[in-house]
Amino acid sequence: MSEEKNDIQKENADKPDKKVSQGRRDALKAMVAVPVLGAMAYGVYQKKKTEFTNRTAAEMFRFKGDVAAYTPTISDAPILRLGIIGYGIRGAQLMQALGFATPAYVENLKEQARINSENTRYQDFLEQEDLRIQITGVCDIFDVYAENAISAGSNTFREGLNGKYGPQPKRYLHYRELLAAPDVDAVVIAAPDHWHGTMAMDAIRAGKHVYVEKPMTWTVPETYALRTLVKENPHLVFQLGHQNRQIEAYERARQIIEKGLLGKITLIETGTNRNDPNGAWVYPIHEQASPENIDWKQFEGDPERIKEYMDYMTSAGVMKYVGPESRDKFKLERFFRWRCWWDYSTGLSGDLLTHEYDAMNQILNLGIPSSASSSGGVYFFKDGRTVPDVLQTVFEYKDKDLTMLYSATLANQFSRSRKIMGHDATMEVGNTLTVTVDPRTEQYRQKVDQGIIKPGEPFYTYVPGKSVDAVSTATERYFAERGLLYSFISGKRYNTTFLHLKEWIDCIRKGKQPSCNIDRGFEEAISAHMGTRAYLEGRTMYWDKDKEEITRE
């Protein structure tokens, strides 16, 4: 800018001859930006109008007061006495969800909170509701785990190291001794898969309520036996550990489908993508573990179960999947990474397909498929395992005109969304729901033609705990997808495993049936077994509805 122009402007008053017209011009100049406000008002009005139309279109996806409210535990409810069978990775998580953790674990939570003020896990753990339970018995066949279970069970006040602890639960060396204990009302079973059905049945016989981890059973015959036994004892509450039953978004998804908002559904796509050794069940081997502190005999399994397993493997001609080590040979890999061998495991079908299946069964009441086909193999983790690390299972539901595809890999973690595909729209189901209208929809034809709905773009998004619709969601959805939101009830965040255990405990106190009861468990187990057998035998498995039997044609 040149010097002369930087001079301070002379006041207009210095030029009296031009005063009148200059004054008018100055007034105009003063007001010249006012029309800009008009433009802004018009723009905002138009923008709001578009949003309002979208909002009205999204209105049909709105539901009110549909998710059961959280009911706090009554403060003087009688104390329920629990026994824990199995304190491995999952067993420890279940006990934490019940409010019991080892002092070392609590100390670690404290430390994390100190390092990072945004880490609220310690506070969450402290604030988690007291379910009015006492851990009176624990059983683990590895001494170190059993000791940890005792110290977690006695940590009534959720203290760190050098804190005040409550009475210690009794350790039982054999789970049957724990089941015989009179001071145990109910048991949580988190042993390896090959023990689930047996322990659950023994617990029912001993008159205990049962929470058993998924999958429900390891062999097909025990599936029927367990169902019969649970049905004969309706006073005992049985819950299968599918904590996804507690995800609020699934309930919403169910309602959307019930209302027919997706149109006729013909295909469901689900899957698992993991890409690390831990996700592929290559769990760490405890440094102190040895034949001296592990009860290998008990680990081997129940003789009756093993016979059922061997009978099937022999008759189906799939002995190559048994072993390779002999069952009585102590081996640390097999103890800590048991999921890698059919001898103890149910593979991807039992561990991860069951989660996907149960989610869909919850939303769509699928029941047992009319047939199952599977393929896959050990393609990446060639560490001697017998269960596949890549698996595709296709379930057909002929009477529902519907296919459910499950596709899994343990060597890639690209996120593939769970999709329910209808003639009019596709719903993606996770912690959030997204509905995308199909360009060829009939139901929404008019709205698509009017430009209210844009086909191919997410039209409706539901983020639990928030009122969200098609127009204001991108960021909130992003939050949820990054795991910043959890399962919500009335806007409050909860751990789903806590909710699932609480539901079981509430049902015990009130004599009610929980959400993942024996019928849902039976459907889950049979579906998984059909998928497993289809893989092992390399042919399609069918379900004979009348005889309730898995058949080969």
Added chain:
Amino acid sequence: MQSFQYSKLQLYALFILRVFIGWYFLYEGLAKLLTPNWSAYGYLIDSKGVFAPLFVQLAGNAALLDVVNIINAWGLTLVGLSLILGLFTKIGYFSAIFFMLMFYLSHPPLLHAEYILPREGSYLWIDKNLIMLASTVVLVLFPTSGIIGLDSLLVRKRKS
């Protein structure tokens, strides 16, 4: 009020810059006012950098958060009006600089910072907030509201 002898083009260019920045503020403010239950919460907890704990703390305190929300929605709106109309621009400019400084400090475009809000490109040290801040400083040094804007009426009133 100080005014400069600008060429016509210089004056219009400065005026347009002022209106554009004003427009940006006004819409940001109106959008917040018109969104039911709008809150700065998400933006605040997404803060990164040296001052992040301070902003996160603001989000955590319900009473302070309410104040932050009101200041944001109404403040941005009023700054926008001030810049567009050329009214009380001194306060408007300094408030704008304050807002931009806060936005910049809570979401500094650091080498490794990744933000959820707002979702847009990534920058290195200089971002839109900082450019807007610098532009506003330029506007403070080269005022136009005494010529084009309601401030000119105030000036004359004071003179007469």
